[in-house]
Amino acid sequence: MAELTAGMITTLEVSHKAPFGYFLSDGGEQEVLLHENDVTGKLSEHERITVFLYQDHQGRIAATTSIPTVRFDAFDWATAVSLHKKYGVFLNIGINKDLLLSKDDMPYNWENWPQPGDRVYCSLKLDKKQRLFARLADETEVRKLSVPAPDKLRNKNVHATIYRLVPDGAHVLTDEGYIGFIHDAEINGTIRLGQALECRIIDVKENGSLNLSMKPRSYEMIEGNSEKIITYMNSRDGAMPYWDKSLPEDIRERFGISKGDFKKALGQLMKEGKLYQKDGWSYLKQDK
Structure with missing residues (x-):
């Protein structure tokens, strides 16, 4: 008889009832x-049931009738529930005990x-001590999910999940199943393995994979910076001590943007008739 080990799906017989299961x-x-928390309905002695085996919090082999879709021979998406710098990230795979994705991976x-x-x-794996862990899918497994993207998607927005980080960027899989890459130059802020993103398609390659950007289109950036300026000026009764000749470091400190982007936003606001400049200050035009 094969030894019962964590990660197995097997059919066992109900031996006897216990106070806790x-x-x-x-x-x-x-x-x-x-365990009683894993029982749905009443079981009878000698009844045979199919269960998934895992290690409980004491390291003992336990059973659950919840059969996860993440298995030794099957990959699926698992949701992170907690992060522990000493160990790694714990994932919910659909059973009552979370599964560790080791910091080593x-x-x-x-x-x-x-x-x-x-x-x-991810799928499942056992370490040398026969402890159950999550195993990240490699490029080959992710590509089994993927489909080639049509060229007409250029400049469209897509939702994607980061499945691998590399020194020069991030590999992602879109909700439609397209493989994509975001270069460092097109990334905003700090990104995470498993993070969901909305990206812009900047190129569709011949093999159907995508080059993506997290950065907004130029007109979207101008609109966002304009809103930032208007919000700040409204908090100061419609005036601010900044104009298109202000020092770049002062603009960066106040608005977190470059002087070039600041001037584009000011120019747009003046073109729309919302703002004017005088003696080193900018003023919102008041409705008459």
């Missing part, structure tokens, strides 16, 4: 606990680890 038997000397900087709510594509 049922003991299941493989017909030999091996018994595992099916993740980026060096924990800021790039999945946060609660992020999703990773």
